[in-house]
Amino acid sequence: MNRFLLIFILLLSFVFMSCGGNSTGPDSDGDSGTDTTMYDVDLTGNPSEGGTISPSGQNTYEEGEQIELQAQASEGYVFSGWTGDITSSDNPHSLTVDQDYSITANFEVKSYELTINTEGNGSVDEKIVEQQSKEYEHGTLVELKAVADKGYQFVEWTGDVTGTDNPVQIMVENPREVTAVFEKKSFGVNVTTSGSGSVALNPDQQEFLYNSTVELEANPDHGWSFVEWQGDVSGTDTLVTVTVDTAKTITAVFDSPFAGGTGTEADPFQISTIKQLQAINNVEYSSDYFIQINDIDASATAGGSGGIEFTPIMNFEGSYDGQEYTISNFTINSTSDYIGLFGWLNKGAQISNIRLVDVDITGGSSTGSLIGHNLGEINNSSATGTVHCLDERCGGLVATNRGSVENSFxxxxxxxxxxxxxxxxxxxxxxIITSFALGDVSGTTQVGGLAGSTDANGESGYSYRIFRSYAQGSVAGEDYVGGLIGIQFDGSYISSAYATGKVTFTSGSNTFIGGLVGRYNYSGGTFVEYCYWDKENSGQTEAVYGGDSNVTGLTTAQMTGSNAVTNMPDFDFVNIWQTIDAEYPALFWE
Incomplete structure (x- = not known):
């Protein structure tokens, strides 16, 4: 019993001694002193992966001890402050331990600004994978899509993103700046023409920047006119301004009074209708080149409903090549002078390969089926039909010839x-060279089967006025009537020619008549050679009034078929003339 009591007393004493360890007071020796007080400091991170803390975890410190709190943010995070038993953003933070502490070090994910610029006209759409804000958390993946404005196109990215991919992705791990570069689109202007002409562009280029302007000027070729614009431009003004806001296709339409061509020697105007033929009668085309491209029925010139009153082509000095196509049923009924398909040909004019068929021409002075007054050159052309003149100078092909007629009839x-x-x-x-006439001829004076009269008139240096030619039609007149020529004047030589038609007076008592020439009107000399006439068919016993020993009169039999070779020895039957059974000699070119 006593033993248990002693043990209890000893334990109680020990407890009292322990409770006095953190307090101050006199020691057992009676000395003054301080016992150490201890406190716990508990440190945590929020979020835990946001960084590290020093010192870490939970630690015990003596009261009054100074400690330094240090927060170290992980990559992509930033320290944002201390919370718990202290509130502070200091880092490091000095703490005097005077109690137990529970402290949290707070971390935040870093946020970066992504700056988007544009160069040119356009915008950038931002598509954020995980969040949407102007500032992006560290590691945010952002998709950028460049959107060009109308008329612009995306070119490239510059800055923290480069290249031409669109869209493109960027990882925001720090502040970024990106520029989307746009440029104006270029559009083509495709200009074509319908007809003959050109279009001038100012500026003269094929590609144009968006919303730029270009002037288009329509320039018709000679003989053509501008009609209108078609396609992406309309209107009839020759000069237009076009705003190029997209690709353009534009056609300039030109028209011509002719079937084609530009009037040059290499590209002559093309004639296919009587209206186009009439259109030549314009001073604008007087020196141009023309070709006929098909047969033309000129029946409309006879008048009636829808008819054409054809006006002779005047002052023409260009070139017309009929290409041996016909112009049929051509009619003129006029009292005017200088009548024919061409009323007047100037020097330099060239008419060739025209075939007039069944003409019916009436006119005043200088009327012919093809030409009224000729100063040009006529070659390989012909006419059939009738011509009637109200006044002097009247011819089956040409009324007045002051140029040349060759290989024509x-x-x-x-x-x-x-x-x-x-x-x-x-x-x-x-x-008149290697040409002939077959029709009947009648008039008053100076009437001939080939020509009414011929004279030198100082207009040619050529030795002969009539050469290798003939006439076979009947001739009737009042005076100066001949099977070939009515009257021949000084210097107008006739060589290698013949006449066969009947030659008669119609009235009066005049006597100038002959099988070949009605009268020589010159004082002396020889101006006719190598010529013949049919003294039987003509009814004339003399070649010319008063006779001419240089001209040979033959019978019809002597002049036809192969007999002609023997009886007309001055003719070149190898190169120029040919014989035809029971027919008079013909020219090889016929």
Whole structure:
């Protein structure tokens, strides 16, 4: 019992001694002193992966001890402050331990600004994978899509993103700046023409920046006119301004009074209708080149409903090539002078390969089926039908010839109320070469089967006015009537020619008539050689009034078929003339 009591007393004493360990007071020796007080400091991180803390975890410190709290943010995080038993953003933070502490070090994910710039006209759409804000948390993946404005196109990214991919992704791990570069689109302007002409562009280029302007000027070729714009431009103004806001296709439409061509020697105007033929009668086309591209029925010139009153082509000095196509049923009924398909040809004009068929021409002075007054060159052309003149100078093909007629013929019945009438030419003042007339001829004076008269007139240096030519039609007149020529003047040589038609007076008592020439009107000399006439068919015993020993009269039999070779020895039957059974000699070119 006593033993248990002693043990209890000893334990109680020990407890009292322990409770006095954290307090101050006199020690057992009676000395003054301080016992140490201890406190716990508990440190945590929020979030735990946001960083580390020093010192870490839970630690015990003596009261009054100074400790330094240090927060170290992990990559992509930033320390944002201390919370718990203290509130502070200091880092490091100095703490005097005077109690137990529970402290949290707070971390936040870093946020970065992504700066988007544009160069040119456009915008950038931002598509954020995990969140959407102007500032992006560290590691945010952002998709950028460049969107060009109308008329612009995306070119490239510059700055923290480079390249041409669109869209493109960028990882925001720090502040970023990106520029989307746009540029104006270029559009083509495709200009074509319909017809013959050109379009001038100012500026002259093929590609144009968006919303830029270009002037278009339509320039018709010679003989053409501008009609209108078609396609992405409309209107009839020759000069237009186009705003290029997209690709353009534009056509300039040109029109011509002709079937084609530009009037040059290499690209002549093309004639396919009587209206186009009439259109030549314009001073604008007087020196141009023309070709006929098909047969033309000129029946409309006879008048009636829908008819055309054809006006002769005047002052023409260009070139017309009929290409041996026909112009049929051509009619003129006029009292004017200088009548024909061409009223007047100037020097330099060239008419070739025209075939007039079944013409019906009536006119005043200088009327012919093809030409009224000729100063140009006529080659390989012909006419059939009738010609009637109200006044002098009347010809089956040409009325007045002051140029040349070669390899041509007329099978035209020619009549006139006056003189200077011929089956091919009314009055010849220059050259008729390897040509002939077949039609009947009638008039008053100076009437001939080939030409009414011929004279030198100082218009040609050529030795002969009539050369290697003939006439076969009947000839009737009041005076100066001949099977080939009505009257021949000084210097107008005739060589290698013949006449076969009947030659008669119609009235009066005049006597100038001959099988070849009605009268020589010159004082002396020889101006006719190598010529023949059919003294049987013509009814004339003399070649010319008063006779001419240089001209040979033959019978019809002597002049036809192969007999002609023997009886007409001055003719070149190898290169120029040919014989035809029971027919008079013909030219090889016929």
């Amino acid at each position: 007329a099978d035209v019945n020619v009549s006139s109320n006056s003189g200077l009438v011929g089956g091919l030419v009314g009055i010849n003042r220059n050259e």
